[in-house]
Amino acid sequence: MVIRTPPTDRGQLHQSDVRSPLTWPHGHVCFDEGRLWVHPDYVETFQQRGWTTLEAVMQAEDVTVVRRVGQRDNTRLTLARASDGKVVRAYMKRHVSRCFGDWLFGIVSGRGWSPPGIAEAESVAAARRAGVATMTTIAAGCEINERPWQAASFFVSEEIDGGVPADDFWRAEFPSDAGGDNEHDPRRDAVIEALARSARRLHGAGMFHRDFYWCHFFVRQHPHEPGKFAAHLIDLQRIVRRPLLAARWRLKDLAQFVYSIPEGALSNDERRRWFEYYRDIDRWSWSHRLEWAAIRVRAWFYRVKERL
Structure with a gap:
């Protein structure tokens, strides 16, 4: 397990919730050789669940499936947050879709492309940089292979308290x-x-x-x-x-x-x-x-x- 810290973002801090980094995966803890990134507040609870590999998260059954949409499932779970000891309700999306068209368009247009789970983590960070109130990212990850459009991915966020x-x-x-x-x-x-x-x-x-x-x-x-x-x-x-x-x-x-x-x-x-x-x-x-x-x-x- 290592902590990788990309260069500090130069954008202004608009959000009051400084626990959520403003670049992805700045400050997150890396597992499984870069396939899995976890917020430091949730490293202990991920380890306790045995969620230290992408495969373990994607196949986990100790979650409540809220709905399935195509090749994506939306699940609900509870996780212990280390910074204040609270048990937090969280939501996880697991994607196994094949996105060749989206991948090709991203490459051809020059915008790049990320698997859905990583794309959401990146977008949350970008939205917070812009001062948009949004979710707090707990973890995200994706497969690393020669066919990125086939990469399974996931995204976990905290429930919006009182929302x-x-x-x-x-x-x-x-x-x-x-x-x-x-x-x-x-x-x-x-x-x-x-x-x-x-x-x-x-x-x-x-x-x-x-x-x-x-x-x-x-x-x-x-x-x-x-x-x-x-x-x-x-x-x-x-x-x-x-x-x-x-x-x-x-x-x-x-x-x-x-x-x-x-x-x-x-x-x-x-x-x-x-x-x-x-x-x-x-x-x-x-x-x-x-x-x-x-x-x-x-x-x-x-x-x-x-x-x-």
């Missing part, structure tokens, strides 16, 4: 339809702003999610300041960074967000206010009006496609 999926949070906190009395609740506007600012930071850093739905934001109320909220973005394994057609990916993300707004949740004024927070504007220019129209049209196409 609730945005759509579930909204239904629970604001059960009345938009346009009712609770539309004037300042907490609604605070949540809308938190969601918009998260999107603004992500896109401002040249990163695009590709699955930018409400359910991929976990809303958490500030523990000491009632009425203040944070929106944590999850499922980052498909993020593209600084693509050539950035405007296309931005439109796709924003349209997915609007499309996934729970039915009846936001009034038209609130939707427009979300866009104003995203663009950080008080007045709308013609370019803003055109962009907003394009977002709504793309979201409408998603709804039509869903019904077909």
